[in-house]
Amino acid sequence: MILQIGGQEVGATSRQRIEQLAGRRLRSIGDGDGASLPGESASYEFLRFRCGTCGRRVRRIHIDERDLPRCPQGHGVLERES
Ligand SMILES: [Zn+2]
Numbered sequence: 001m002i003l004q005i006g007g008q009e010v011g012a013t014s015r016q017r018i019e020q021l022a023g024r025r026l027r028s029i030g031d032g033d034g035a036s037l038p039g040e041s042a043s044y045e046f047l048r049f050r051c052g053t054c055g056r057r058v059r060r061i062h063i064d065e066r067d068l069p070r071c072p073q074g075h076g077v078l079e080r081e082s
Contacts, residue, residue, distance in 0.1 A: 049078035057081075 003011045040046070046059045053075040060069060069078045
């Protein structure tokens with residue numbers, strides 16, 4: 001087994017060593033619930049905004065058209081990138 005943190009390989013170990021550390025237990029139905037796959041979700045997309053003055057970027061998963069994201073530096077409403 002290769003160990004990665006933030007996509008960087010940091011070492012290797014064996015299933016036996018993991019079992020020694022964590023104790024052996026059988027997996028059962030529901031053990032994978034709540035797990036997420038690496039990468040961005042296919043269930044939603046990030047809405048990307050950028051300030052035309054300072055270039056500050058902001059991502060949202062939801063926006064209210066009546067209250068669009070504004071530049072935290074005070075440059076007004078951000079422009080939608082995607
Ligand atoms: Zn700005």
